[in-house]
Amino acid sequence: xxxxxxxxxxxxxxxxxxxxxxxxxxxxxxxxxxxxxxxxxxxxxxxxxxxxxxxxxxxxxxxxxxxxxxxxxxxxxxxxxxxxxxxxxxxxxxxxxxxxxxxxxxxxxxxxxxxxxxxxxxxxxxxxxxxxxxxxxxxxxxxxxxxxxxxxxxxxxxxxxxxxxxxxxxxxxxxxxxxxx
Numbered sequence: 001x002x003x004x005x006x007x008x009x010x011x012x013x014x015x016x017x018x019x020x021x022x023x024x025x026x027x028x029x030x031x032x033x034x035x036x037x038x039x040x041x042x043x044x045x046x047x048x049x050x051x052x053x054x055x056x057x058x059x060x061x062x063x064x065x066x067x068x069x070x071x072x073x074x075x076x077x078x079x080x081x082x083x084x085x086x087x088x089x090x091x092x093x094x095x096x097x098x099x100x101x102x103x104x105x106x107x108x109x110x111x112x113x114x115x116x117x118x119x120x121x122x123x124x125x126x127x128x129x130x131x132x133x134x135x136x137x138x139x140x141x142x143x144x145x146x147x148x149x150x151x152x153x154x155x156x157x158x159x160x161x162x163x164x165x166x167x168x169x170x171x172x173x174x175x176x177x178x179x180x181x
Contacts, residue, residue, distance in 0.1 A: 005058040013062040036064030037117030041110050045123045046072035052122050053079055057096060068097045070107050076100040114138045
């Protein structure tokens with residue numbers, strides 16, 4: 001699935017178009033261009049280390065940013081292997097960076113730093129609150145995917161067998177650790 005994230009985001013990068021915003025002033029044109037943010041920090045949990053790491057790396061790369069991935073201290077080797085694959089594929093040194101260590105030390109230093117332009121974190125509500133407070137001092141953009149009960153809504157016209165199988169696969173088989181189906 002990690003490769004699918006790269007394919008998806010590469011496709012989005014190829015279809016990006018700028019915007020022209022109407023102005024109230026005659027003969028004035030407003031053009032919107034999106035520019036890279038710079039350094040993107042991705043904070044990953046221990047579960048689904050490949051999947052979540054790629055969800056941090058892919059959008060950062062295709063939007064012209066470098067990325068620092070802070071992995072869980074419980075799954076560092078997976079992250080090093082992924083970084084090595086990018087290195088072997090020719091991604092220049094310093095574009096994808098992996099750091100490991102305890103979140104209260106390494107994660108805190110990354111999220112309180114004025115260097116990142118954006119911080120993306122998948123994890124607990126409590127950790128998300130810490131990151132928001134740390135990032136606020138520098139007005140750093142933050143994107144959080146926080147833990148929860150991962151509720152499901154099954155609509156009246158749904159294929160019930162398909163819905164039941166999807167709920168079973170994503171909620172029960174993975175002990176409730178999946179954020180979406």
